[in-house]
Amino acid sequence: MEAWQQLRRNFRELWQSFRGNRMGVIGLGLVISALIVAILAPWLTPYSPQQVMRDENGRGLTFAPPAVHPPLGTDDGGHDVWAQLVFGARISLTVGFLAGFIAMFVGSFLGILAGYFGGWLDNLLMRITDVLLVIPDLPLMLVLVATIRQMQLKISPITVLILVIGLLYWTSTARLVRSQVLSIKERQFVARARAIGAGHAHIIRKHILPQVMPLIVANTVLILSTAILIESGLAFLGLGDPTKPSWGTMLNFAFDRNAISNGAWWFYLPPGLAIVWVSLGCVLLGNVLEEMLNPRLSGHHLEGEAHIIKPGEQQ
């Protein structure tokens, strides 16, 4: 109990100092505003993302500039770009968040196992991590997504994206958590707990987890931005679901359907900026959290204790 109370206290202190950090607050603001847009999507636009806009003769209104069809014009398929953008936020953020959380769970779990138990388990898990680290992410994911799709499992294309990103992107979390656990498990309070007969599960739950939790939180925020970027990348390469466009899918259509030659900036800029918006938010937030939670990052390595002994000087 006490360790968890300590954790709560830690978070409260964290929030106190976080409020004073401008970058962190901006990052949080960016992420939360995107979340609000995604949640409120149906109330922000009268159109569905699939609906084809029509001119007075009933013909599809394609590549209409914002002046003709406010607020953001239409795309090559005659869909309202603003509707695509706000509904796309749902897909992009859902994939980003779920994949990010899966990566966090897998990474933390394996990191704690490897760090805490050590020995052959550590070796095995870390070698698997190494293998995954050396394979380039994007090509591997491309191949996996394409292959899984062909197997005709009854899962939606978006679920496939979430699983593939989540189950491949846990390596950095695992390494980070493992190294932290390695140091924590040698501390006295763990040794004492063990001495009074606490089991592994108890020690991990009550002592290790609270200690690594802040690290996991900060890391998760960073992984979120990566997951959203990867989702956009895969969707841009045509692996999204054309009926449920995400921001990456929008860019994919803009690229394939010559938005640039048409001068349709309203088609490719908004999804691009939206991706920047969310990933910038996650990166700012994540960096600030990481800095606050990891004291070693809070000062410059040349500041403070560094002291060079000059010849002849007395120690």
Place this chain on the structure above:
Amino acid sequence: MYRTLLFGLLVLVLLTACTTSQPSTTETAPSTSPQAPAQPSTSQEPVTLRVGWPGFPDTLNPAYAFLTESYTMFDYIYSTLATESQSGEYVGLLAESWDVSDDGLVWTFKLRPNVRWHNGEPLTAEQVVWNLNAFIQNPDGWVTNSGYVAGFVEARVVDETTIEIETEYPISNMAYRVSFLYIVYPPDFEGFATPAELQNFTNFNAIGSGPFKLASLDKDQRIIILETNGDYFDGHAKIDRVIYQTFDNSDAMIQALKVGDIDLIGEVPDSAFAAVSAFENVKAISLPGRSITELIINSAPADHDPKPNRNPALEDPQVRLAIATAIDKQDLVDVVLQGNGTPGVTIIPPTLGGGFWFNSDIQDVKFDLDEANRILEEAGYVKGSDGVRAKGNVRLEMRLQYASDQPNYPRTAGMIANWLAQIGIKATPESVDPDSLVVATNPNADYDLVIWGWGADPDPDFMLSVMTSSQYVEGGWSDSGYSNPEYDRLYLEQQKAIEPEERQKIVWKMQEMVFNDRPYIVLWYGNILQAYRSDHFTGFIESLLGIDSFQSLMNVEPVR
């Protein structure tokens, strides 16, 4: 039937054929337009037409070529006995005239005298006959030619300028057939022992007898330079050189045309056509073409091996009718093609033979979602709580796949899925690479609905052959698996019907059968979209053959 000779063909064949446009359509897209030299006067600098295109030929060997780009080059470099003219008739090229015996079994071609190869040697009747007999005797090697010589028995030299072709049965479309038999320089092709050796030969230093000579071909830079053949037997072009340059990105290609770095684009994407039309000093051309895009419904026979894997509801004609009723083809043309096409009806595009072969009596199903809902309701498919209809344990839930290499298919799939959702059919769009799609459709019969397209030949024979059951074998052209003995019988009959009106009647009947049975729902006939710099060159011939056809390029001159 001539396609059945393609027996040994790999999946690859159908694949590339489908994705680029079927191999025998030489008239498709690549574009060429010349660029006038900076100084308008009579400078010594060669007049060069620079063309941008999205692909690059993988071979210049007509024995085994499946990319449209290869055929574009063949038309410039090689000659054929006859060729299709801008107006759609067949005119002599190497042959001055031709005639058939009374029993229809012996064709006599009178050759032009004094034709020379690009290396200066005379082109002889023996060489033409060597070519024809090679195609006839070695169908495993000359795979792409073999279909066009089906039913040929032998070619013979009669005298220096006359040859004969003997056939097994009367052939109704001889001129069309020989228009795809490119005559190659025999010394380059005589030394191959096996079909594989012949097919691996890329002939990137091709010698032909066509209006343009291959000056250089750079595979790495992907640049082809052609020079005008000064010895050509039928006049010579007013430009000196044609340069083909490959662009990986269509926007980059369009920008190059806009700023005048290239003079011609043979294939403008439909989504960019309006933008290109608005460029200054650029003329954009949209003409009805020969391509069709269709929704394929898995129609493989139930006893097909392997067993078809599909939603069993697709076997119900009423479900097919409902799907057809729920597709607004005009809307697809307006939105997906940005207006550059015509709603589709039958498998024969209205441009073939100037409309002679297109069955104009067929009334297309009218788009009506309420009617489609009613048809399904009446057929016993009841809407469930999730909006998906079902009859017993058959839910109307299906895959809607499309080839991943066509930029307008995802939009098409999205719109169709949206309409189908409104009549209680849940179709899941899925992008599939063309290789896998070939195998899924034929021979695996493992699909529900597929969006795909064909480039039709000038003659209806090819499109009709796609629906014959004998093509539904591995390597064959059929993808729907449609099987109808009566249709197969008519197909053979139309091949032997020498009288055009008689053949027309059969061809119309066949279109009607396919239309009613719906292995294909033909979505649209696409236009040929091309553009050139009107301030650099003039004289392009606008026709079905494209402004980059060799006839057109021979007529082009720089703007002074």
